[in-house]
Amino acid sequence: MSEQFRSIRGIHDGLPADVRRWRYIEDAAQRVFARYGFSEVRLPVLEPTGLFIRSIGSDTDIVSKEMYRFEDQGGDDICLRPEGTAGSVRAYLQAGLTRSGSQRWFYIGPMFRRERPQKGRLRQFQQIGAEWFGVSGPVEDVEALAMAHAFLNELGIADLSLEINSLGCPACRPAYREKLVAYLQARRQSLCDTCNTRIEKNPLRVLDCKVESCQAQLTDAPEMVSHLCSDCQTHFDALIAGLEALKIPYRINPRIVRGLDYYNRTAFEIVTGKLGAQGTVLAGGRYDGLIEEQGGPSTPAIGFAAGLERLAMLLPDIPGVQPDVAIVAIGESVRVYALKIANQLRRGGCRVIHCGGGSAKRQFKLADREQVRFVAVVGEDEMKSEMLRLKDMQSGEQTDIPVQDAIVCCKRMTPS
RNA sequence: GUGGAUGUAGCUCAAUGGUAGAGCCCCGGCUUGUGAUGCCGGUGGUUGUGGGUUCGAGUCCCAUCAUCCACCCCA
Numbered sequence: 001m002s003e004q005f006r007s008i009r010g011i012h013d014g015l016p017a018d019v020r021r022w023r024y025i026e027d028a029a030q031r032v033f034a035r036y037g038f039s040e041v042r043l044p045v046l047e048p049t050g051l052f053i054r055s056i057g058s059d060t061d062i063v064s065k066e067m068y069r070f071e072d073q074g075g076d077d078i079c080l081r082p083e084g085t086a087g088s089v090r091a092y093l094q095a096g097l098t099r100s101g102s103q104r105w106f107y108i109g110p111m112f113r114r115e116r117p118q119k120g121r122l123r124q125f126q127q128i129g130a131e132w133f134g135v136s137g138p139v140e141d142v143e144a145l146a147m148a149h150a151f152l153n154e155l156g157i158a159d160l161s162l163e164i165n166s167l168g169c170p171a172c173r174p175a176y177r178e179k180l181v182a183y184l185q186a187r188r189q190s191l192c193d194t195c196n197t198r199i200e201k202n203p204l205r206v207l208d209c210k211v212e213s214c215q216a217q218l219t220d221a222p223e224m225v226s227h228l229c230s231d232c233q234t235h236f237d238a239l240i241a242g243l244e245a246l247k248i249p250y251r252i253n254p255r256i257v258r259g260l261d262y263y264n265r266t267a268f269e270i271v272t273g274k275l276g277a278q279g280t281v282l283a284g285g286r287y288d289g290l291i292e293e294q295g296g297p298s299t300p301a302i303g304f305a306a307g308l309e310r311l312a313m314l315l316p317d318i319p320g321v322q323p324d325v326a327i328v329a330i331g332e333s334v335r336v337y338a339l340k341i342a343n344q345l346r347r348g349g350c351r352v353i354h355c356g357g358g359s360a361k362r363q364f365k366l367a368d369r370e371q372v373r374f375v376a377v378v379g380e381d382e383m384k385s386e387m388l389r390l391k392d393m394q395s396g397e398q399t400d401i402p403v404q405d406a407i408v409c410c411k412r413m414t415p416s
Numbered sequence: 417g418u419g420g421a422u423g424u425a426g427c428u429c430a431a432u433g434g435u436a437g438a439g440c441c442c443c444g445g446c447u448u449g450u451g452a453u454g455c456c457g458g459u460g461g462u463u464g465u466g467g468g469u470u471c472g473a474g475u476c477c478c479a480u481c482a483u484c485c486a487c488c489c490c491a
Contacts, residue, residue: 205489359450
């Protein structure tokens with residue numbers, strides 16, 4: 001007795017019921033993103049490790065402890081991509097598109113992060129992401145947000161809320177950061193242990209600490225949105241004006257922080273209360289410095305990514321396609337003939353399953369379980385007369401009709 | 417990486433430390449070519465895995481693995 005294999009921890013199978021949801025989501029993304037002029041790209045799952053160290057930042061959890069990283073047989077340091085933006089920028093530069101005007105891309109694919117699995121958090125998960133290169137204005141920020149909003153709207157998911165913030169820019173963030181650190185240091189004693197380490201590592205992170213006693217200390221903490229430089233302020237104001245004009249509901253959340261180093265100015269999240277601790281369903285923001293950081297010309301950009309599995313959890317079951325007709329073959333003598341009939345029906349555009357033979361009862365049970373609308377009985381009589389005995393499984397009525405008529409009948413009853 | 421909960425048939429769950437069961441599902445049958453309800457029968461388990469305590473462990477103890485939930489972090 002050999003041991004059965006299991007999928008790797010936190011890496012799950014996409015079974016038919018899952019994939020139906022995924023496809024539903026992907027189809028919505030394709031439709032909506034097309035309306036905004038975005039084109040799909042398919043980028044590598046394996047990338048040089050250095051790409052992420054440079055792009056995301058070596059101090060981040062993602063890079064420092066969550067990457068599937070290894071040396072391949074040729075001695076190259078490579079890893080499974082933990083997110084999609086870094087690779088998109090790499091591809092954008094590699095293809096020499098910096099002088100081709102703004103580029104509007106989207107992608108759908110697996111990402112890998114070696115974290116402890118929990119609800120809405122897998123080690124291999126899928127993201128639907130959009131990246132828009134070469135645009136700097138608040139207009140594009142509004143459009144990107146409107147596109148994200150339209151996408152989720154298309155899915156019909158209720159009770160989502162959009163939260164926005166500005167992270168400032170290299171001109172105003174350092175001064176704000178100093179002010180915040182001073183504020184936090186004055187309250188060191190009252191903050192939790194993790195927050196104390198965050199003061200040096202990533203002080204902004206303290207702002208969204210979940211510990212109540214910490215939040216109590218932060219009621220009048222300085223917020224980035226009230227320390228923006230005039231350019232950032234103008235940008236933020238225009239973003240808000242755009243959202244208002246499009247009547248997209250939003251909430252300014254000064255506590256939104258980005259874990260990844262490359263973000264600046266606009267940052268946003270769309271969250272649900274229905275997924276426990278992993279309620280962020282879509283998140284993104286502006287990353288004006290990343291392309292230059294990767295060695296390209298200074299190029300502004302904005303993007304977002306949505307978690308496919310998280311969205312899927314918010315969707316009801318999606319019914320699979322049902323066959324129109326099941327072939328029930330009676331007797332050995334019609335074996336080959338029944339196969340031909342099945343294909344003839346398929347060529348005519350019907351979805352056909354073949355019940356495989358055996359007793360009529362067995363085959364009817366099978367057909368019933370598949371919830372087909374019709375059963376076409378093929379026996380010696382039918383073979384001789386080139387007819388089918390077509391039974392409507394809902395009404396129980398059955399009639400003998402020519403094969404061609406059966407095709408028409410089955411197709412008409414189940415349109416799509 | 418840290419903490420908590422849970423692992424018994426394909427699924428949902430039973431079984432005072434004393435022979436592992438039920439329901440559903442699945443397979444076959446209830447005369448010859450007709451399904452959903454009915455009746456009969458059947459397959460299926462080294463109780464996640466490995467140790468230990470005991471005359472005896474599904475049950476108690478330890479370890480390990482997996483799943484779930486939370487922290488951390490993030491989509």
